Amino acid sequence: MGTRETGPVLSLVGVSKTYEGAQKPALEKVSFSVKQGEFFSILGPSGSGKTTILRTVAGFEKPDNGQIVMDGDVMNAVPPFKRDVRTVFQSYALFPHLTVRENVEYPLRMRGEPKTSRRKKAEETLSLVELSTFADRLPHQLSGGQRQRAALARSIVSRPKLLLLDEPLAALDLRLRQQMQHTLVALQKELGIAFMYVTHDQGEALSMSDRVVVLHDGKIAQLATPREIYFAPQNEFVSRFVGRSNLVPIRFAPAGSGYAGTIEGISIAGLTSERGGTARMAIRYEAVQVKALNGADRSPDAVPGVVEDVLFLGTNCEVNVRCGGLSLIGTVPAARESTFVVGQPVQVGFDLVNTQVFYD
Amino acid sequence: MTDSIATMAADRKTFRRRLPLKLSFASVPVVAWLFLIVVMPNLLLIGTSFLKSSAGVIIFEPSLTNYARIWNSAGFWALLWRTLSFSFIACVFATIIAYPLAFYVGRVVGRNRALLTMLVVIPLWISLLMRIFAWRVILGQSGVLNAALVSSGILDAPSEAFLYSPTAVVIVFAYISVPFIFISTMGAVEKIPRDLFEASEDSGATAFQTFIHLVWPLTRRNLAIGFSLAFLVTVGDFVTPAMIGGIDGTTLGVVVSTQFGFANNWPYGAAVAVTLMLSVGLLLGVIIALCPSKGVMVGGESDQAGAPTANPATRLGRRLGALGYVAAIAYLYAPLAIIVLFSFNSANLQVFPVQGLTLHWYHELLQDQSLIEAARRSVVVAACVVSVSVVVGTGFALVVHYARLRGARFYEMAFALPIATPGVVLGIEMVLGTELFGIPSGITRIVVGQMSFVMPVTLLLLLVRLRRIDPSLMEASLDLGANRWQSFAYVLFPMIRGTIVASAFLGLTLSADDVMVTLFLSGGSPTLPIWVFNQMRFGFTPSVNAVFSLLLLACLLTVMAASWRNALKRARVPN
Numbered sequence: 001m002g003t004r005e006t007g008p009v010l011s012l013v014g015v016s017k018t019y020e021g022a023q024k025p026a027l028e029k030v031s032f033s034v035k036q037g038e039f040f041s042i043l044g045p046s047g048s049g050k051t052t053i054l055r056t057v058a059g060f061e062k063p064d065n066g067q068i069v070m071d072g073d074v075m076n077a078v079p080p081f082k083r084d085v086r087t088v089f090q091s092y093a094l095f096p097h098l099t100v101r102e103n104v105e106y107p108l109r110m111r112g113e114p115k116t117s118r119r120k121k122a123e124e125t126l127s128l129v130e131l132s133t134f135a136d137r138l139p140h141q142l143s144g145g146q147r148q149r150a151a152l153a154r155s156i157v158s159r160p161k162l163l164l165l166d167e168p169l170a171a172l173d174l175r176l177r178q179q180m181q182h183t184l185v186a187l188q189k190e191l192g193i194a195f196m197y198v199t200h201d202q203g204e205a206l207s208m209s210d211r212v213v214v215l216h217d218g219k220i221a222q223l224a225t226p227r228e229i230y231f232a233p234q235n236e237f238v239s240r241f242v243g244r245s246n247l248v249p250i251r252f253a254p255a256g257s258g259y260a261g262t263i264e265g266i267s268i269a270g271l272t273s274e275r276g277g278t279a280r281m282a283i284r285y286e287a288v289q290v291k292a293l294n295g296a297d298r299s300p301d302a303v304p305g306v307v308e309d310v311l312f313l314g315t316n317c318e319v320n321v322r323c324g325g326l327s328l329i330g331t332v333p334a335a336r337e338s339t340f341v342v343g344q345p346v347q348v349g350f351d352l353v354n355t356q357v358f359y360d
Numbered sequence: 361m362t363d364s365i366a367t368m369a370a371d372r373k374t375f376r377r378r379l380p381l382k383l384s385f386a387s388v389p390v391v392a393w394l395f396l397i398v399v400m401p402n403l404l405l406i407g408t409s410f411l412k413s414s415a416g417v418i419i420f421e422p423s424l425t426n427y428a429r430i431w432n433s434a435g436f437w438a439l440l441w442r443t444l445s446f447s448f449i450a451c452v453f454a455t456i457i458a459y460p461l462a463f464y465v466g467r468v469v470g471r472n473r474a475l476l477t478m479l480v481v482i483p484l485w486i487s488l489l490m491r492i493f494a495w496r497v498i499l500g501q502s503g504v505l506n507a508a509l510v511s512s513g514i515l516d517a518p519s520e521a522f523l524y525s526p527t528a529v530v531i532v533f534a535y536i537s538v539p540f541i542f543i544s545t546m547g548a549v550e551k552i553p554r555d556l557f558e559a560s561e562d563s564g565a566t567a568f569q570t571f572i573h574l575v576w577p578l579t580r581r582n583l584a585i586g587f588s589l590a591f592l593v594t595v596g597d598f599v600t601p602a603m604i605g606g607i608d609g610t611t612l613g614v615v616v617s618t619q620f621g622f623a624n625n626w627p628y629g630a631a632v633a634v635t636l637m638l639s640v641g642l643l644l645g646v647i648i649a650l651c652p653s654k655g656v657m658v659g660g661e662s663d664q665a666g667a668p669t670a671n672p673a674t675r676l677g678r679r680l681g682a683l684g685y686v687a688a689i690a691y692l693y694a695p696l697a698i699i700v701l702f703s704f705n706s707a708n709l710q711v712f713p714v715q716g717l718t719l720h721w722y723h724e725l726l727q728d729q730s731l732i733e734a735a736r737r738s739v740v741v742a743a744c745v746v747s748v749s750v751v752v753g754t755g756f757a758l759v760v761h762y763a764r765l766r767g768a769r770f771y772e773m774a775f776a777l778p779i780a781t782p783g784v785v786l787g788i789e790m791v792l793g794t795e796l797f798g799i800p801s802g803i804t805r806i807v808v809g810q811m812s813f814v815m816p817v818t819l820l821l822l823l824v825r826l827r828r829i830d831p832s833l834m835e836a837s838l839d840l841g842a843n844r845w846q847s848f849a850y851v852l853f854p855m856i857r858g859t860i861v862a863s864a865f866l867g868l869t870l871s872a873d874d875v876m877v878t879l880f881l882s883g884g885s886p887t888l889p890i891w892v893f894n895q896m897r898f899g900f901t902p903s904v905n906a907v908f909s910l911l912l913l914a915c916l917l918t919v920m921a922a923s924w925r926n927a928l929k930r931a932r933v934p935n
Contacts, residue, residue, distance in 0.1 A: 060558055080561040087562045093555035096655035097577045106573070107563035140656040154563070 007072060008033035009162050009194045010057060010085075015066035017052055026052040028218045029066065034162065034194050039185070041197045041205040044215030045241065050198045053215075054164050057196065058087050071161070081110070086155035087164045090171070092147045094139040100150045101126070101135040107158045125157040128187065145176045149183075156191060165197045169204065181208055202242045206230060214238050236358045239282035246288060246328050248281045250357070261357075263350075264324045269301040270352050279359045287351040288330030290319045292344065302347040303328075307340050321348055386763045390756050394774050397812045400796075401789035402777075408792060409631035418626055426631035436632075440639060443611040446526065446601075447594040448643075450533030451541070451587050457534070458541035459583060461688050463575070464681035466549035476685065477546060478923060483692050484539045485869045485915045489889055490908040492600050493896060494695030495532045497702065499523040499604070504698060524606025532600050537590035538692065544586025548579040551657065581653035588644045589780075595640055596782020599875055603896065612636050613784040620788050620880060630792075633785045640782065696912060703905035721906040731907070734891035741803060741887055742871040745810045750864050752811075753818030754856075760819075761826040772823065775816040783876025786813065791880045801883030809881045810871050817870065818863040825859040865922040869915055 011033040018025040027049045034040045042050040055061040057068060059080030068075045075083060086107070094103050104122040113121075126132045129149040139147055148168060155163055165184075169177045185208050188195050199205050205212050206226040214221040214229065214237075221241075222234045233239035240247060252259035252273045261271035261281075273279075293304065305323035316331045319340050328348050332339065340346065409426055412419045430436050458480075465476045483491065498504045499522040506518035522528060552575065560570040594600075598613035605611070612632060619629025703722070707715035725731055760771050778786055790809035799805050829852070837847035875889045882890050888907070895904055 058558075058562055060561075080558070081564045081566055085562075087559070089555050089559055091553070091555050093553070093559035095556060095559070095574060096657045097653070098655070106560070106565075109573075110560075110563055110565040110569055138655040154559075158564070 007036075009036050009038075009070065010034040010196070011067075011069040012053070012057075013067040013069060015053075015056060015063045015068065017049075017056060017061060017063050025218050027056070027063070030215075030218070030220055031066075032213055032220065032223055034196055036161070037188075037192045037194055039188050039195045039197065039208055039210045041199060041209040041212045042215060043199060043202060043205040043212050043242070044221075045200055047217075048215040049218040050200075050215050051166060052218075054087070054166055054196065054198050057162075058085055058164055059083050084160050085162045085164055086158065086160045087166065088151050088155050088168045090166045090168065092139075092151040094147060094151055094154070096139055099136050099138055100131060100142070100153075103139070103150060104153045104157050106154060111158070121157055122153075125153045128156075128190075129153045129183075144172055145180070148172060148180065152184075152187075156187070156193065159191070160193065162194045162196060165195060167199050168197075169199075169201075177204075184208060206242070214241065216241075231354050233282065233356055236280065236282070239356055239358075244285045244329075245282045246285070248283060248326065248328065250279050250281050252276045252279065264303055264326055266303050267301065268350060268352075271350075273357065275359055277360060279357050282356045282358070283350060283352075284354065285318060285329050285331045287354060288328055289349040289351060290321055290330040290332055290340070291347050291349065292340070293347050299347065299349060302349040304345065304347050307342055307344045307346055309342060310340050319346075321346055323348060386759045387765050390759055390765070390771065393752070393756070393815075394771070397793075397815075398774055398777050401793040401812075404792040404796065405630050405785070405789050406634055408627050409634045411627040411630075413625045413627045426628045427635075429628065430631060430635055436635075439610065439612055439615065440636070442526070443595060443613065443636070444639060444643060446529050446533060446609075446611060447591050450530045450594055451537050451590050453530070453534040454537035454541050454590060455583065455587060457688055457691070458538045458586070459545055460681075460684060461538075462542050462545035462549050464685055466546050467552075468678055468681050477543075478919075479689055480542045480692065481539050482916070482919055483696075484543075485866075485873075485919055486696065487873045487889060487908065487911050487915070488536070488597070489599065489873075489875055489892055489896070490699060490911060491535065491695065492532055492603055493904065493908065494699045495528070495535065496523065496604060497698060498695060499528050499531075523604060524609065526605065526609050529601055529605040529609040529611075532604055533594040533597070535691070535695075536594055536597070536600075538688070540590040540593065541583065541586035544582050544589065545579055548582035549575070552578055553657070577654065580651035581648075584648045584651035587647060591644060592640065592780055592782050595636070596784045596786070596876060598784045599893070613782070616784050616788065617879075620791060626788075626792075629788060633788060636782070637785060699905050700909045700912065702902065703909040705902070705905075721901075721903045722910075724901075724903045725906055725910075728903070731888075731891060734886050734888045737803060737885060738872055738888040741806050741810065742868050744803075744807045745814050745871045746864050746867045748807070748811055749815040749818045749867050750860060753815050753863065754822055754860060756815075757819050757822035757826060761823060772820065775819055778813045779816050779820075787877040787880040790877060794881065801881060802885045805881040805883070806878050806887065809877045810874055813877070814867040814870050818860075818867060821859055821863045821866070822856060825856050829855055862922050865918050869918055872911075872914075 011031075013031050014029045015027055015031070016025055016029055017027040030049070030053065042053055044050045052061060056063050059075070059078060063076060070084070094100075095106065098106065101119075101122050104125055105118045108118045108121060122135075123132065126135055129152055131146060131149050131153060134142060134146055134150075139150065142150065148171075152168070168184075169180050172180060181204060184195070184197075197205070197209065206229070209226055211224065212226055212229050213223040216237045222229055222238045224232075224234075229238060229242055233242060236247070239245050248263055250261045250263055250271065252261050252275060253267075254276060255267075255272075259273045259276045260267050261273060261279075262268065263271075263281075271281075290307075291302070303323045303326075305321040305326075305328065308320045308322045308327070310320070311318040312334060313331075315334060317334045317340070319330050319332055321328050321330065330348060408418070410422045410424065412421055412423055412425050461480065465473060465480070469476055496503070500506070501518050501520050501523065503523065505522055506515070509515040510518055556574060556578075557570065560574050565573065595611075596613055598611065598617040601609050601611045601614050602617075605614075613636075616629045616633050616636070619625045619632065623629075704717045704719070705715060706718040706720065756775075759765070760768050765771060781789070787809070790805075790812060794801075794805045794808055799808060833851055833855075834847055837851045838844070842850065872887075873889060874887075875893055878887055878890055879893065886894060888911070892904060892907055895901065
C-alpha cells in the first residue's frame with residue numbers, strides 16, 4: 001500500500017452544476033469524500049443529481065463551480081481517459097463487436113500493455129467474476145447477468161483506485177439482483193477498490209455500503225452510515241425515502257413543565273417535547289403495533305381504528321389501519337391463519353424508541 | 361427425454377424441408393412477380409449471351425462465341441479495367457468526402473441534424489442528367505472553369521483537358537456517389553450509443569484510439585454497403601461517360617448500350633453485361649468481406665445517441681467540421697445553381713459573366729410541341745408506375761411480413777436485386793423481357809421497366825416500417841374485438857400511411873428522372889428525360905437549362921412536401 005493511504009481517494013468540494021437550458025441546478029454545493037477501499041453509495045430519487053455526480057467524477061461533465069480532487073490533485077480539467085476511475089454503466093455499454101475477452105482487455109490495450117500480460121490479466125479478472133467459460137462470446141450472446149459481470153470485469157481489470165457504478169443492478173431480476181449484491185460486496189473487499197455506487201434503491205444502498213449519502217434536489221440530505229440513516233434520519237425527506245415509515249401528524253399541547261403529544265386527539269404516553277405546536281412523527285411500520293380490540297380493554301395511549309387491508313409478505317403482514325382521518329401501516333408477524341380481517345376494529349400502539357419528530 | 365428432443369428436432373427438420381414446396385395462397389403473386397420481373401429477365405440475359413447474331417438478327421444456336429470474343433479481346437480487358445477503376449477511384453474520393461461528413465452530421469452537430477442530412481441527400485432526387493449536364497457546363501472548353509482560369513491569368517487559353525477525359529468522368533462519378541455513401545454511413549454513425557463512446561473514454565482511450573477500435577469497426581460495414589451502392593450506380597451509368605468522357609473515358613456501360621442500340625448485336629451486348637456483372641460482383645464481394653460487421657447492438661444502451669452534452673469534438677474540430685460541411689454542400693449544389701442561373705441568361709453561350717436576365721428560354725419551352733408531349737408522357741408513366749408500385753408494394757410487404765413466408769430474408773434480397781443491378785444491365789434485361797412477351801415499345805414498356813425498380817423501393821421501405829411496429833399492437837386490436845380488416849384499417853394503415861406516401865414521392869422522382877432503363881424501352885415515344893437526353897446529344901439549346909430548372913423546382917417541391925408532411929406528423933404526435 002502506498003504512503004498516502006490515509007488520504008481520501010476522492011473529494012468533492014462545493015461542486016455545483018446547472019445543465020444548459022435547465023431551470024434548477026442539478027447539483028448545489030455538494031461536498032463529500034470517499035475513503036480508500038470504502039463502499040460508498042449515493043442514494044436518491046430520479047432527478048436528485050446522483051448520476052450527475054457520477055458523470056462529473058468520471059469526467060463526462062464539467063462542474064460549474066467547486067473542485068473534484070483525487071489523490072490530492074484537482075481533476076476538473078482532466079479528460080476522462082486520463083483519470084484513474086472506471087465506470088460500470090447502467091446499460092453496461094459493452095462494445096458489441098468485441099468478444100467478452102476483448103472487451104475486458106480494452107482498457108489494457110488502450111494503455112499499450114503487451115498481449116501476453118493483457119491476456120493473463122483478462123483471464124484472472126474473468127475467473128474472478130466467474131465468466132471464464134464465456135470469454136469468446138459476443139455481448140449479444142450473453143444473458144443480462146452475464147453482461148453485467150462482463151462490464152464489471154472490464155472496469156476492474158486495470159485495478160483503478162475508484163470504481164463508479166451507475167445503478168448496475170437496475171436491469172436484473174430480483175433473484176439475480178440479490179446474488180449480485182453479495183458478489184459486489186465480496187469483490188469490493190477482495191480488491192480493496194473504493195466503490196462509488198449510485199442507486200435509487202434504498203435496500204441496495206443500505207445493505208452493501210459502508211457509508212451512504214442521500215441526495216435531494218441536488219443537495220446532500222444526509223451523509224452517514226446505513227444504520228444511522230435508517231434509525232436516525234435527519235429530516236423528513238430521508239425518513240420518507242429510506243425505509244418504510246408512517247408520517248403521523250402530531251400536536252403538542254402544554255402539560256406540566258413541557259408539552260405532551262396527541263395523535264388524533266388521543267394523548268400518547270411518553271410522547272413529550274420542549275416545544276409546542278404541530279409536528280410530524282416518522283415511525284417505522286415495525287414500530288406500529290396493531291392489536292385486535294377485544295371488548296372494552298383499549299389501552300389509554302393507543303389509537304382505535306378499523307383494518308382497511310392486509311398484505312401478506314411472507315414472514316410478516318402489513319396491516320393498513322384507518323384511524324379517523326389517518327391511515328397507519330403496521331407490520332405484524334404472519335401467522336398461518338390470517339389474524340386480521342378487513343373491517344375488524346383494532347387499536348394501534350406506538351413503540352417510540354426509534355422515532356423522529358420533525359417540527360413545522 | 362433426450363431421445364424425444366432428438367426426434368422432435370428431426371421432425372422439425374423434415375418439416376422445414378417439406379414446407380417450401382407447399383406455397384400458401386398469399387405468396388403466389390409474390391412468387392409470380394419475382395419470377396416475371398426478377399428471375400426471368402436475368403435468365404434471359406444469361407441465355408441471350410450464349411446466342412449469336414448475324415446482321416442484327418439473333419440466331420438461336422447456343423455457343424460460346426461471344427465469350428470467346430471477349431476472352432481474346434485485349435481491348436475488352438483494358439475497358440473492363442478502366443470501367444472498374446473509374447468507379448472505384450470515384451467511390452474512394454466520395455468516401456473521403458462523405459465519411460467525415462457523416463461523422464460530423466451524425467455525432468458533432470447538435471441541432472438541425474435532420475436538415476443537414478436532407479441537404480446532402482437531396483441531390484439523389486435531382487435528375488441525374490441535370491447533374492451530368494451541369495458538369496459539362498463547368499468543365500467544357502468555353503465552360504465556367506476555363507473562363508475563370510483564363511480571366512484570372514492562370515491559363516493563357518481555354519484548356520480542352522477538362523472535359524472529355526477520364527478525370528472528368530471520375531469527378532462526376534464521385535459527385536454522384538457522395539450522397540449514397542453519406543446516407544449509408546450516417547445510418548451506422550448515428551446508431552452508436554453515447555454510452556459506448558463514454559465507456560471507451562472511461563477505459564483510457566484517446567479520441568484516435570476510440571475511432572480505430574470503436575467507430576471504424578461499427579461503421580465499416582455500412583460504409584462498404586454505401587460504397588457498393590454508389591459503385592453499382594456509377595458502373596451502370598453509360599450517360600456520364602458518353603457525355604463527359606470522350607474517347608478515353610468510355611466504359612463497358614457504353615459498349616453494352618451501343619450493342620443494344622445502333623451496333624445491334626444483342627447477344628454480344630448480353631455477354632459483356634454478364635461479364636461486367638460478374639466482375640463487379642466479385643469486386644464488391646471482396647470489399648464487403650474486407651469490412652466485416654461483428655456483434656449485434658443489444659437494446660438497452662441509452663437511446664440518447666449523440667446527445668449534444670457529450671460532444672466529442674473540441675471547438676476547433678467543430679469549426680473545421682462546419683467548414684468542411686459548407687464546402688461539401690457547395691460542391692453538391694454549385695453545379696445546380698449554375699444551371700439555374702444560365703436558364704435566365706439572355707446570351708446563347710454558357711459563359712460568365714451573365715449577359716442579361718430573360719425568361720426567353722422558358723417561353724421557348726411552351727412552344728415546343730414535342731417537349732410538351734414528352735412531359736405529358738412522363739406524367740402518365742409516373743402516375744401508372746407509382747400507383748401500381750404503391751398498391752403492389754404495400755400488398756407484398758404485408759404478405760412477406762405477416763404471412764410468415766419461409767425465408768422472408770430471401771424474398772427481400774430477391775426483390776432488392778433490380779435496385780442493385782447496374783442501370784444499363786437492368787435496361788437491357790427489361791428489353792429482353794418485354795420483347796419476349798411482345799409488349800410494344802412506348803408507354804407500356806416504360807411502365808413495366810420502371811416498375812421493376814420502383815416497386816421494390818416501396819416494398820423495402822414498407823418492410824422496414826412494418827418491422828418497427830410493435831407486433832402486440834395488432835394482437836391488441838384483434839383481442840379488443842376488431843377483425844382483420846378493421847385492425848388493418850384502424851390500427852395498421854394509419855401507422856404505415858406516412859411511409860406509403862413517402863415511398864410514393866420517392867417513386868415519383870425515380871420514375872420521372874430515369875434515363876438508364878427508360879432509354880432502352882421508349883422507342884419513338886420519349887419521356888421528358890429522354891427528350892432532354894436527345895436534345896443534348898443532337899446539339900445544345902439553352903432551353904435545356906430551363907427544362908432542368910423546372911425539373912429541379914418540381915423535385916424540390918416534392919421533397920419539401922414529403923418532409924413537411926413528416927414534420928407535421930411529428931409535431932402532432934410528440935414521440
